[in-house]
Amino acid sequence: QPVAATKSAAPNTAARSRMLVVGDSTLAGVPLVPESMAAFVGVDAVIDAGPCRRLMRPSCLSNTTGLIPNTAVEAILGAAGTFDIVVIKTGYNDWNSNFFAEFHAVVQAARSKGAHTVLWLTYNENVSSPSARRAYTENNIDLRVLTALAQYHDVLLADWLTYSGQRQDWFWDGIHLTPDGAWALTDFISRWAAAVEHRPCPRPWTPGAALPDPCPAPEQVGT
Secondary structure (H helix, E strand, C coil), X not given: CCCCCCCCCCCCCCCCEEEEEEECCCCCHXXXXXXXXXXXXXXXXXXXXXXXXXXXXXXXXXXXXXXXXXXXXHHHHHCCCCCCEEEEECCCCCCCCCHHHXXXXXXXXXXXXXXXXXXXXXXXXXXXXXXXXXXXXXXXXXXXXXXXXXXXXXXXXXXHHHHHCCCHHHECCCCCECHHHHHHHHHHHHHHHHHHCCCCCCCCCCCCCCCCCCCCCHHHCCC
């Protein structure tokens, strides 16, 4: 026979996703401005920034830390626990390499950690070195080719190049973050996470405005 419930129904609240952000020195500005982590809303983010990090080849010696970091593949595989989203903000030290093979290795590592989405940020190209600029341009071309392939349907291209292109105040040399850039990057990634998971944006685009629901990819709106 039916009986009256003695407790109220449990709330149907969704679990927060875990997100791993793997980067090189172009991400290192975020740990240097820890307050910028407050821009992550609706997701639990883990930041792993290794200056001089490469994607799969042995990394180089950082002239700022004096250390050789592990690779992006090693960083992903060695991260504790599983992740729903893995964000890639590295590759700036990968010149004249087999980018296709490195891309595949990074994606496979992210999948092995349970990621339903790999979010790969495009590379800034506004640098003084012609060789570096050419390498970043070529890597961006490769990214667009690879993310269009069916076997990489779970890899999304977050166009940081376009989004940040008119905001050189976010960088002190075209690729490395200023404090304002650290806030801009974490906000950009947080909005992308909301777009991936069809959630409202973490904050309105202008003070007092309504939260877009679902959140669009931030580069579709602009800075």
